[in-house]
Every structure is written in C-alpha cells, then in structure tokens.
Amino acid sequence: MPMAASAAITSSAIHSPERRVDPPKHLHPFDRATFVTADAEGVWQAHTSDDYWNMNGPFGGVTAATLLNVAVQSVAADLEPVSLTVNFCAPMAAGPLTIRCHETRSGKWVTHLQLNMASADGRTVATASVVMARRTETMSHLCAAPPAAAGPDELAPMPDDARFRWLQQYEFRFARGALRLEAGAQTPEGNAASTLWVRHREPRPLDWLSLAALCDIFFLRIFHLRNALVLAGTVSMTAHFHADQSALRCQLDRPVLGCADALVFSRNFFDQRAQLWSDDGHLLATSTQVAWFAE
Amino acid sequence: MPMAASAAITSSAIHSPERRVDPPKHLHPFDRATFVTADAEGVWQAHTSDDYWNMNGPFGGVTAATLLNVAVQSVAADLEPVSLTVNFCAPMAAGPLTIRCHETRSGKWVTHLQLNMASADGRTVATASVVMARRTETMSHLCAAPPAAAGPDELAPMPDDARFRWLQQYEFRFARGALRLEAGAQTPEGNAASTLWVRHREPRPLDWLSLAALCDIFFLRIFHLRNALVLAGTVSMTAHFHADQSALRCQLDRPVLGCADALVFSRNFFDQRAQLWSDDGHLLATSTQVAWFAE
Numbered sequence: 001m002p003m004a005a006s007a008a009i010t011s012s013a014i015h016s017p018e019r020r021v022d023p024p025k026h027l028h029p030f031d032r033a034t035f036v037t038a039d040a041e042g043v044w045q046a047h048t049s050d051d052y053w054n055m056n057g058p059f060g061g062v063t064a065a066t067l068l069n070v071a072v073q074s075v076a077a078d079l080e081p082v083s084l085t086v087n088f089c090a091p092m093a094a095g096p097l098t099i100r101c102h103e104t105r106s107g108k109w110v111t112h113l114q115l116n117m118a119s120a121d122g123r124t125v126a127t128a129s130v131v132m133a134r135r136t137e138t139m140s141h142l143c144a145a146p147p148a149a150a151g152p153d154e155l156a157p158m159p160d161d162a163r164f165r166w167l168q169q170y171e172f173r174f175a176r177g178a179l180r181l182e183a184g185a186q187t188p189e190g191n192a193a194s195t196l197w198v199r200h201r202e203p204r205p206l207d208w209l210s211l212a213a214l215c216d217i218f219f220l221r222i223f224h225l226r227n228a229l230v231l232a233g234t235v236s237m238t239a240h241f242h243a244d245q246s247a248l249r250c251q252l253d254r255p256v257l258g259c260a261d262a263l264v265f266s267r268n269f270f271d272q273r274a275q276l277w278s279d280d281g282h283l284l285a286t287s288t289q290v291a292w293f294a295e
Numbered sequence: 296m297p298m299a300a301s302a303a304i305t306s307s308a309i310h311s312p313e314r315r316v317d318p319p320k321h322l323h324p325f326d327r328a329t330f331v332t333a334d335a336e337g338v339w340q341a342h343t344s345d346d347y348w349n350m351n352g353p354f355g356g357v358t359a360a361t362l363l364n365v366a367v368q369s370v371a372a373d374l375e376p377v378s379l380t381v382n383f384c385a386p387m388a389a390g391p392l393t394i395r396c397h398e399t400r401s402g403k404w405v406t407h408l409q410l411n412m413a414s415a416d417g418r419t420v421a422t423a424s425v426v427m428a429r430r431t432e433t434m435s436h437l438c439a440a441p442p443a444a445a446g447p448d449e450l451a452p453m454p455d456d457a458r459f460r461w462l463q464q465y466e467f468r469f470a471r472g473a474l475r476l477e478a479g480a481q482t483p484e485g486n487a488a489s490t491l492w493v494r495h496r497e498p499r500p501l502d503w504l505s506l507a508a509l510c511d512i513f514f515l516r517i518f519h520l521r522n523a524l525v526l527a528g529t530v531s532m533t534a535h536f537h538a539d540q541s542a543l544r545c546q547l548d549r550p551v552l553g554c555a556d557a558l559v560f561s562r563n564f565f566d567q568r569a570q571l572w573s574d575d576g577h578l579l580a581t582s583t584q585v586a587w588f589a590e
Contacts, residue, residue, distance in 0.1 A: 112384045114409070129424060140561040238531075265435055269428070290378045295433050
C-alpha cells in the first residue's frame, strides 16, 4: 500500500456526494442542524446550520453533536458514547460537510472510531475520536455533588443577543457568574466560574446528541474573566459521558444544571472544564476544553 | 482516490521497517523508553520498554510520551504542545511499534496532528490527536491554587512494588490519599482524591515528554476508592499543557506536585482528572481520563 494512503486520516480530494437528503422540515431545529445522511461506506453528508450560527462559524456544540451522530449511527445500537474528543482545525464557512468515519478498533465491549469533517473544498475543518461501549451494571459511586443553585423557575432567563443566532436556540438561566458584557472589566474575584440552567428553547427531550452539544454550551471563560467579547475560539474539546439511558430519558426537556470554570490563562490559551447535571442529581457528562485567545 | 484509502486513519498492513536504531545505552531510561526513529515520510519506529512495564502492558504515560515525541519531531521547533488526546485501543504486547503521523491542518499559529500506533502485526493499539502551537506573550491569569501539601522532604517515599516495573522508575511521596492496598475496603470518605510529589527516580530534567507521562502517573482512582487492585484500564486520556519553557526549565529534576480525583464511577467506567504543579506554583499541565473497570 503506498505510504501516503496508509499514513493517517485524510479528507481526500473534493468529494461529490452521491445523494444528499435535506432534513425533514418537521424536525426540531437541533435535529435539522445535526442531521446526517449516509453517502458511501463510511462517508456521510451534513450541512452547517443557520439556526446555530455563532459570530464567525457554527456553534461548536452542533459540530460535536453532528460528528457524534455519525459515530452513533456507525456502530451497533447497544453501544453508548463514553468519550468524545473534537479538534476544531479551521474556520468553517456555511455549506455542505462531508464526514468520514473509520472504526480503528472494535472489541466485545469497546469500539474506537476516528472521524474527519471536511468542507466543500475538501479541506479538513474538524476531527474527532469517539469511544463507544457496551455498558453493564457495576458498582457505582458518585464522589461529586451538583453545584448549589436556585431552581430554574426562580431565575430570570438571559436576554437574547442577536449577534449569536445559536443563543436563541437555548434558554439560559444563570445562578452564578452571568456574563456581564456591559461591565467591561475583569471580574473582581478574578475567576471565571459560572453556574446555570440550560435547555432547548423549543422543547426537546435530552439525548446523547443534545448532551454532547451542551458540553460546549458554556461561554468561553475569557469572556467571563474580562467581561468582554475578545477574539477567541475552542481548539479542542473532550466530553466524557456518564449518564445512563434512564437518567437521560427521565430528564425529558427540563433544564439541565451546568457549571464551568477555568484554571489558567497563559500565552494564547486557556482551559475550561464543565459538568452537566440532571435536575435530580445525576452527573450526566463532564467536559474539558482548551481555547485560543489573541491577547 | 478509492474510498477505503481516503476514509480515515488506517494502520496499513504489516510494515517492514526500513531502518531501526536502538536507543543509545547512555540515555536516561525514560528517553530510551520514548525513543523514536524516523523511518519513511510520516512513519516512525519505536519499541515497548521493559523498564516501564505495568502489569499487563506498557505504562500508558510512556505510550503518550512516545506519541508526543513523534508529534514534536514532526513540526517546526518553535511549536509547543497545547493538547494531547491518546486513545488506548487494545492491549499492547512487548515488541516493536510503528507510529504514523499525519498533519491534519496547519496554520500560522496552530498545527493539528493525528497519530496511529500499531504493533508488529499491523493492528492499531493506540491513536492520538495533538494540537501544537506557536505561543506568544499575552495577558495571563491563574484562577487555581496548588493543592496544600507538606514539602517532599517531609514525606516518606512510597515503598517499591515489584509487580509494577514502571513504579520503580519514579519516586512517589504522598501528601494525601496514599494508595493503601492492605486496607481492602472502600475509603471511609468515599472519595478517591490524592496529592503527591513525584519525580524520576534517576534524576532527569522536566520537559514536554516527561510532563506528558506525568499526566498518567496517577493510579487509577478505582484502586484508591476500593483500596484494591481491580481489573481496570485507561481508555482515553487528554492532557492540556500550560507550562512555558522557562517554567519547565526552572523545575529541573525536582519533584512535581500532583493531585487527582474522580467524580463518578458508573457502569464500567469512571473519570479522573489531575493537575501538575511546579514547586514554585506554576500550573504545568492538567489532564482528564476515562477508564474502564470490570465490576
């Protein structure tokens, strides 16, 4: 096999999709945004979503969920996502996306997948690795506790901001550390922690895909630290899924409790880490990410 | 281009290395363990290390550092590692390893790499994605503080355990949450947190590779929770690098302060997250991982 072909993920040259199916109009906006259609073996078609547009590209959570959608549909139905790492490689323009999915290794319990998302010009815009597993009942133990927060009904929803279309798809109710862009100064405490309730504005039951998107729902911590929108973007996000099917199902469309903070900002990068809890105290998912900032 | 070749990472068929160079005998054991030699374009040769053998395979930190070594050597010298995700796909036998490295996307500031590590039979045993960046001076802010701990000289080193050869390569001094296998019962607190000082037993200055290995130095949290060795193993680890060159250089071979905990154990998997601090209060790296356990 020639070396170039065997080396690693390639997005291949420009790919002409053999068939593309538009998402049915009756679907929830999130399901339209993350809709994928099988094209050839291991090749899927998707499209960026205007509904979830951020300032300069798609909301990263939808990109992550779209990649996870391909992974979930590429394996047996009894496998659940355990870990998802998405690397955001390049700015994404609006348009069609081609996703290639390769099963790296599959055992009785665990399957490893690698995915590549390319824009219409054939260039890679994101990659992902996904661990899927056939999970069984075992000893279970929760070391953490959900963050303290008033109930969602006691908190006012965050006002809309027309600059971010994706924001309008969710309802945010901050319990702590709301983003205050009008303040325009570093927070007195010098931290970037926040706690909030979040759900789809148009009701939709929680599932793996919406949970994956929620892992990226937290505003970039540098906006919180500086009370300003600065040039910044996520470079890599890793989500770990802890929910079981029944915790997911029981949550329905009620708000999920999330908290996020950052540990350090230094030399163009900062980290952030987040937890997502069901409203009855199950830890559904955790995520970490590293993001770039300009100055 | 045929679909199979363009799809994604493949480890290719069995690969006959064109040249293999044994690591020089005078090198530190860690540098011998993570030694790689360039083979063909984008293809590197390595070998598992007896010195860093764990119970049933290599110490994962050395696998991570070996992959990072290829990444670092594949890009311009002024790029530093920002993020590393390693997926441990299959049990690894002792023997030669072939690593393929592919540059997914490269911009002025950030380069994304995908790596595949295969054993002698051509099967993938691990994959990695790496973000490397050209970092500049920016605003910096530390939100976190190092964990409280007595100095390393005030703490006794952990005794050797002949079952784990890799343990003998490091010197561990627990300040909190030492592994107590003789206790054989769940810790009273029901948590799995620990704080320790750690360094190479044979002195070696800290660098990116040893820092990557240290991200996996923390015993699996389920051993701490249950005070027992149970069947378990890391499935995916993500490390974020925050150190700058001067913090790395200043640390030399003195012990690094680490802390780790877990949030939840459920249905065959648990998470763990860790921080590594220099002895003068710089956050060097953070990591998260998800690990499998049997029961």
